[in-house]
Amino acid sequence: MGQNMLSGPIPLTVWNLRNLVVLKLSMNRLSRQIPSTVGNLVQLNQLDLDGNELSGNIPANIGQCKRLAMLNMSVNRLDGSIPIELFGISSLSLGLDLSNNHLTGPIPQEVGNLINLGLLNISNNKLSGGLPYELGQCVQLLSLQIPQSLSALKVMQQIDLSENNLTGQVSQFFGNFSSLNYINISYNKFDGPVPTGGIFGNSTAVFLQGNTGLCETAAAIFGLPICPATSATKRKINAPLLLIITALITIASVIFVVVTIMKGPRTQPPEDFKETMKRVSYGDILKATNWFSLVNRISLSHTASVYIGRFESETDLVAIKVFHLSKQGSRTSFSTECEVLKNTRHRNLVQAITLCSTIDFEGDEFKAIAYEFMANGSLDMWIHPRVHGGSPRRLLSLGQRIRIAADVASALDYMHNHLTPPLIHCDLKPGNVLLDYDMTSRIGDFGSAQFLSSGIGGPAGLVGVGGTIGYIAPEYGMGCKISTDYDVYSFGVLLLEMLTAIRPTDALCGDALSLHKYVNLAFPDRIAEVLDPHMPSEEDQMAASERMQKYVIPLVGIGLMCTMESPNDRPGMHDVCARIVAIKEAVAL
Template sequence: MAPQVFRTQSLIVHSHHALSLLCAILVFLSSNTMVFTSAQASNRSESDRQALLCFKSGISVDPLSALESWRNDSLDFCSWSGVFCSIALPVRVVVIQIRSARLTGTLSRCIAGLSSLEQMDLGYNGLSGSVPEEIGELGSLRTLDLAGNKFAGNIPLSLGASASLSYVNLADNSLSGVIPHSLSNSSSLSVIMLSWNNLSGVIPANLLMSSKLSYVDLQWNALSGAIPHFQKMDALKYLCLEGNLLSGNIPASLGNVSSLRSLMLGQNMLSGNIPAEIDNLVSLTELDMGQNMLSGQIPLTVWNLSNLFVLKLSMNRLSGKIPSTVSNLAQLGMFYLDDNELSGNIPANIGKFKRLLMLNLSVNRLDGFIPRELFSIPTLSLGLDLSNNNLTGRIPQEVGNLINLGLLNVSNNKLIGGLPFELGWCVQLLSLQMENNMLSGQIPQSLSALKVMQQIDLSENNLTGQVSQFFGNFSSLNYINISYNKFDGPVPTGGIFGNSTAVFLQGNTGLCETAAAIFGLPICPATSATKRKINAPLLLIITALITIASVIFVVVTIMKGPRTQPPEDFKETMKRVSYGDILKATNWFSLVNRISLSHTASVYIGRFESETDLVAIKVFHLSKQGSRTSFSTECEVLKNTRHRNLVQAITLCSTIDFEGDEFKAIAYEFMANGSLDMWIHPRVHGGSPRRLLSLGQRIRIAADVASALDYMHNHLTPPLIHCDLKPGNVLLDYDMTSRIGDFGSAQFLSSGIGGPAGLVGVGGTIGYIAPEYGMGCKISTDYDVYSFGVLLLEMLTAIRPTDALCGDALSLHKYVNLAFPDRIAEVLDPHMPSEEDQMAASERMQKYVIPLVGIGLMCTMESPNDRPGMHDVCARIVAIKEAVAL
């Protein structure tokens, strides 16, 4: 028994030793595996750190010290500014976000070392060179935003090969070449933004066939060829191809994109018919096909797009009639069919529109009577333009229903009868143009109510009687043309009739003057029986001689040649126009076209030949001190800036006029809704505004202005200071988008651009100038921050900083601060309406109003050190805007 027991125990002992040995081996292997894995993770993290340092090495200028924390002796790269890492191990870089930091340099290929990168946002810096091909090889990259830099060269082919990339924004660079076909084959892209580059060639055939695409913006390049065909898509909502060289027909397959909300094809060379299949775009709210060569009739299917707010088909070759089904466009706000070949009558049921702000049917072949129903549109406020047609009959008395109408133009038709008595009910009318018709009778006394009128043209009609004395009482009137009628009797002597250059009376042989003959008319006799008559034949002979002499002088002057040229940068980027072009666009600098006047310049509304859009033309008074500096500054600002909330220039003119004198002008986009000042202070501008600004609109305007200032201060190198920010320099587009204008006083922080940096000169307006500049402080971004704060408080209270309410050393800041926050409702604009779906007043006050007022008070702190920067201000207001929109 003993030996057996011994053998059993021996086996147990040997088994125990074997098990121990096995455990030891497993522990050893496990330990080595952990060491290996840890080392591998560490290597990957270090690889990311080195890639970031390599990226930094390509940056030559970092004025805001955005990369200050990116140091070689710092191992914790996840704490570096603009770097975001994953939570899971191993730690990897997943996001780089260094936006608007004014970085200068190149984008290093080392970025390819960040193999886990998901988002890269380097938008609105000053990076140059090419976009590295290696970016498309980042297997996890979903978002790429390099907009607003100076990248040149081609778009990397690799971007289309990425299986993860869904968002690509390369807008506002200097990229050239073609759109790579690889982008067409991408199965992941949903947003493509390539606008404002120098891309050429055709749009790849498959680019617009991806089922995932939702947003495509290719505007303002040099793309040519045809628009590709579309397959059935249900994701694409925004397609903008305007401002290119596209030709050929609009494909019928466009009807496959039923999800489209905005379709902009304007300013190309498209021809052929508008496809009938367009009625499949049932969600469309904006359709712009203006300024092309489209022909044929407008398909009936267009009138089925019941959600349209903007319909722009101007300046084409469209023919046929406007059908009665036009009334289906119940949501229409902006309606442009001008400069076509449309014929027939204006349909009566066009009066069913309930949201229409602007109607332009000018320069067509329309005939028949003006329908009475047209004057029953309650919202028609921006303008009604029926000029240059073949309309007949009388002006309906229902015109008096348009009490908010700003512009009425029925000139160059065949209208008869007298001016309606009811026209005097249009008390908001600023411009009345009825020239070149067959109107007769006397001017009704009711027109004396049109006290805000600025421009009147009744020339070339058969109007009789005396010139109404009340025209001399219109304080805003700056142009009146009643020439070539049959008026008689004395010319009024008050108001505008004291300025012979603003009044046109020729061709009325019965007129006379009661005082000094400033118009060259006979002095009125003591009695009507001894009235003197003008020697009409002699007048015609003298006029002809003067005309011949003027023509000879102009020809001689033109032969002298120009003496000045536009800045070189503008030669390359902007279309040149001549003095004659400016002359024609402004109707020979007609006062009827002048919309504002300052010491250094006059601004006219006009339209260039072969163009469809109105422009604002700023003509500089070169004989006045400061005007040349103002012109140079505005040119420099325009050359160095581009932002949706800054007024954009169309073109400029720097030449000599027909008298051999130097001439300078800049043409800007025309802002249909005027200035913010007109909306906040309507009484100063002749009455109540056409629409009241709601809180939501004021917030959106504030966000737009803040965004523009953030761009000027933080996205430009060197920073740009406006130096005269006020409601009068904030302009509103047709959709109430805000744009800052008038950069004549602006300064860049470094010398050499826009005049020397330093003390504020003549720029600025009392009430908006930061207090430290009265003590000799140098210009800084704090100047605009203070002005913005005043503007924000003014917009919310409708109180000017110079109002008596803020007098006796009590600034607008102090006035509002006394009521903040508990009694803030007492100082708010009493005319500010609530949004239709707004919350209760107390909740609205706490969530939106008080925070906005708080921002305004912070911006207007007396010490510049206590004011926030525009980047923070913009972020706060945008957050409020987004909360209101929820």
């Protein structure tokens, strides 16, 4: 019942539904307190109450929900301390999100009981006090957004301690986490030296702003003041730094994981590729997805379901795409994606880490592909957050949109101009552009893709069932053969949508018949009227008029050229990529 306009208290009768497994009431206007009778829902696996106006304390009886895998109470008005009973729910694995409330007090020591937790978010509250040492017991923790002594969390990938009242020094052990790829401690009261080595050698993955007491002991890569040099600080730096540098030099490559041998010539990986793989079984995928739980499912289409999961003995989350082999087109989609994965390597294309083609426990054919998990979801989530439950909290700045456009253009340029034969995606849209932890964009979902020659992927020639209304070039409705112009048009629509936050199928475009015509009517003099009104400004932005002339109008112009009705009037992706990269570099100057 999420994303409605339900108001008032949650009816008490809801808490008597003792057999309920999933309850989603996100993004409504529900108010008042959460009653203690929430503990009656002993079968509950997922509870989403985020994005409401709930107030008061978190009831201690929530601890009676011993089967919870996901609990989301973020973006409310909850106050008081976090009940220790909450940390007794050892089944919590997919996530515990209490962010954006008014919670106070320390983090209970019992947090160490959550040994299976994959995501903990208690950011943007008023939490204080020391970090419980027991937090180090949460050895499975992958994404953290709380304060405290985390030295035992060797598999941690992301840490966000931002927007609390945390004090003290930033512990050196953060630099020793080999899996850590993102840390945000901004807007707290940390002081003292910033650690060196490990992730702290990558300024793009570390966020420190808003802590006026921080300083640097080595090269000032964060632009902070240099710490006073004392014999004590020198002794602290040298030995750990040497060890970390040695370890970084030793790590030479990342081994791609996994695949069972697939049937048929089109889905058989090349021998040199198979050598880098480790096989996974149907049972492995079953356990990784919590028996294909609805709680784990993050998307659903006609041909496949995508689940979030983690393989046993592995630390990284993965996105597992399970194909619906009983549905028409699903086998072709699987075969095509395998061919694309075999023949492409680019930083802005999603890469598979596991492939599986086998039979299930009932003897039926089973096919799945596991991809790297993209921590920041899809571009569609960021452009249209209300449709996705109001998340994420932060909006895309102009600079971020330019970088995403440059990433996507680079990938398409590679597909069109650096592969033989060229590859056409055939379904480029914001939902198929995924964002990594550092907001690097990756094109995914190649189930409709086609190579421009026979024998690879689908048959060359006409566009089949692939594509999404609004992003399909108009000439393909008249039976034209597939070409790179198809993706150019789709990219133009995506670029205009990213700048305006208007879908090509929105009613707003109704009178203009298309997003191209709607934007073109305002171009260039009134272009500000159609831009996304929620686009935040860069911290160091120049005058609005200068920014409009230098960056926005050229970008809109590229989008309009790419969406010209005649394919002969559209530029090629090599030219488009060069223009957008030039804009990106100008913004960075």
